[in-house]
Amino acid sequence: MRSVAEDARRERFEAVARQVLEPLRRYLARRTDPATADDVLAETLLVCWRRLDELPEDDPLPWSYGVARNCLANAQRGVRRQHRLAARIAVVDPPSESVPGPGEREGRDLGLERALAALREEDAELLRLWAWEQLTPAEMAAVLGVTPNAVSIRLHRAREKLKEELRKTGEAAGHEETNGRRRT
């Protein structure tokens, strides 16, 4: 028989986990292969369950992203080292599921992915958290374990670097388009 305290704990976990599970799934889907994403999601939820007392009451999501980030790093260490590259490529250049939206030019999209891939990983991650997870600098700071101020500065620089890369790859694409399709 479970105690009252245990029931309360389960109740709280269920409430929080249902709230963060889908964002966490997406977070992982953006960064690794589906099999690893499944494993790491389960691991992340387990850590959240065990450390429920430390989970912030008001906004548990950034904290949970931080757990997922570390669980993912763990999973990718060691035997998965070779796989990580493949996963990153899959994220940067997803095979077929991401079709260009209306009005988009394919060449330009590939340029964006290349530009993102050309950045330092830390910069690219900030941009992903900004654009895909749609976090504020304070939330990103909670995920990454740095100060919001540092995030604001780095994010600003990362955006400028990405724009600069886009300009470069955009020009390169312009030259190559005369020779037909670019290598993907």
Add this chain to the structure above:
Amino acid sequence: MTDDELLDQLRTRDPAASLPPAPPAQVDRLLEDAMSHDVETRPATGPEGDPRRRTPLTWLVAAAAVLVIAGVGAFALVGGDLFGGDEEPTATSPGTSQTTGQTTGQTTGATEPTVLELSAQPPTTAKCAVVSAQLLGLQETAFDGTVTSMTDGVVTLEVGQWYRGGDTDLVTVQAPPAEMTALIQAVQFEHGQRYLVAANDGFVTACAMSGPWSEELAALYAEAFGA
């Protein structure tokens, strides 16, 4: 280009944009799986991941690693009971106390190196006892080896010294992905590194009994196996 335009462009390339929500049944199962684990409140003292950064989140990972180590351990060794007890080691699998016939080494030819195959157990919630020579002495297999290859799902070690339970040149550790990931996190297998590895009933023992070679651990092994 403005920041907003950049944001719009990035959002159109969100790899998760086409990901459908998880089916409710899957959500329920995930939550139930997590809650089926014990809640432990031991302090996080396990191996930590990245020594460069020690943010609170890093300690979270360390805590996760400790839990995984606790989980991988095959021994439900609840401190104290074992010491001085006359009972068999409380390993989880039935038949673990049989030392005979567990060496499943296979010889594949005169020129081929001999191989002992080991595996990893699924994570459990067993707690780990403090490592001691006495506990180590209960292990059926123990050796000192260097990781020579790590392919997906298989870790191969070249044995430098056998303490007990084998005489092969190589040991391979093979397990399903989940078990393997947990084991690798627990033992911190890395290519080219030297390890002290103990096993029971064909399963590598985590719980800090197997780990990177260190003088302390080597001394324990020497004491335990009379080397």
